[in-house]
Amino acid sequence: MSELCNRLKRLVEQVDVIRGVFDLPQKQARVQALEQESISPDFWNDQQAAQKKMQELSVLREQVELWEGLYRRAQDALELCEMAEVDEDPGLLEELEREATALEEDFEKHQFALALSGKHDADSAILSIHAGAGGTEAQDWAQMLLRMYLRWAEKRGYKTTITDMTEGEEAGIKSVTVEVEGPYAYGYLKAEKGTHRLVRLSPFDASNRRHTSFAKVEVMPVLDEDIDIEIDPKDIEIEVFLSGGAGGQNVQKNATAVRIRHLPTGIVVTCQNERSQTQNRESAMRVLRGKLYELEQERLAEEKARLKGENVQADFGTQIRSYVLHPYQMVKDLRTNVETGNTTAVLDGEIDPFIEAWLKQQVGVEALEN
Known part of the structure; x- marks a missing residue:
């Protein structure tokens, strides 16, 4: 099979994986249920509830049609490619080359949008950083992380407000809470939730020894008042x-x-x-x-x-990323294996490669990269 047909075959497989992870049959069933409900005579008796359901219907219908349409396009192109090879039709192959490129571009664009399609992904975020054990070392590391996230937010045009901060006795901070205001702030920052580990020569150690420090990052969405979180x-x-x-x-x-x-x-x-x-x-x-x-x-x-019967506990406090400043320079995400030697850029807020890799992993895209 030619390289072009192989590209199309792989694209069909990629879209099919997304369809499975996205559970399109379930979403299609929900679309049908909402459509039936919307034609009920008393549907609009509760205007607010009806509007929410119509918004849900619109979003679900768009998502289902998008991925089913992309799957059909890729399948059709693959079948035509196999026929064109048999018939030795160079004109059709040239046309399919353009279609394959367009399909790959659409897939790349929409797969990342899918990673940000969670219920509260479009909301603003509340980011909290807590120094781990280790006294001044850990508190200084927590402040370094705060600077990193503030710079990241600034580059994205997000507004940040520190709502609470407890400073360390000698340096750094014990804890801080920051409200990050902007579209998809929670969708992106949820990738940072977990324990962050720093290895470096300590600036607070007279013997200049290497120290390991930990800090915990928590991320919550800023919820609208109508979200069903009741507080008595x-x-x-x-x-x-x-x-x-x-x-x-x-x-x-x-x-x-x-x-x-x-x-x-x-x-x-x-x-x-x-x-x-x-x-x-x-x-x-x-x-x-x-x-x-x-x-x-x-x-x-x-x-x-x-x-599901799995012997797995949902653990949100595990180490997710290591920042090594000595004896070598390396930042590595332990969930996705994305790494870089440019530690200065990362600590200056260049964390998008880590965030994007994790987001893609959540919709099964890591399996497509192998």
């Missing part, structure tokens, strides 16, 4: 206190900072960036809603693994 007022304790600046200094005379504890889960969130208690409370509640959403997602993932 009886389940939370709210504390107000003076906002603290660097070195523990109070920056305001009035108690405007807010700390909220969610009693059923033990989750605690703090916000002290805004000037009013009301604004800080609203920001803290947004963070809490995001954390509860992520907790529910983890629970569902664990339940899904259990029902």
Whole structure:
């Protein structure tokens, strides 16, 4: 078989993998169910619910038609290629060469869009960084990560707001929470969730020894008010206190900072960036809603693994990436094996190759690269 036919055959296989991962039959069934529901006489009695279902129908219909159409195009082109080879038709082969290139471009474009088609991927994000064990070393590493993400966000044109930060005793930060505002901020940043490991010669060690430091990154979506995350007022304790600046200094005379504890889960969130208690409370509640959403997602993932009979636990706290600055220069993502020797660029916010590789992996694209 010619190289052209092999390209088309591989494209058919690639699209077929995506169709399986995407579960197109299930989505097609959902489209049919929504279409039937939409013609019911009382469908529009609840305007808000009806609009949401029509939006869901529009998105699902577009996705199904796109991938089924791409699959049919690739199959048709492959069949014509095999016929053209038998008939030795150079004109048809030349036309199919152009079609194969167009198909490959469409596939590349839409496969990445598919990786960002999750329920909240288009939303803004809440990013939290926590220094791991290791004192000043880990706290300095947490601050390096904060700088990396702020630079990444700046390059993408996202607005960032630090809503809470606890500084280290000597250097760095113990923890920080940042709201990243912009389209698909959560869709991209969810790839960064996990433990990040740094290996370097310590600037805080008089003997200049090599140290390993860890920091944990959490990412939650900024949820709209109509998202079904209910927080019973009886389940939370709210504390107000003076906002603290660097070195523990109070920056305001009035108690405007807010700390909220969610009693059923033990989750605690703090916000002290805004000037009013009301604004800080609203920001803290947004963070809490995001954390509860992520907790529910983890629970569902664990339940899904259990029902499938796999001896696998959903583990969101494992090491995902190593940043080695000594004895050699290397950043390597342990999930995708993407790596680079340009550590300076990565720490300056050039993390898109890692994010994109992980996103593609989530829709089975890693299998297509082999």
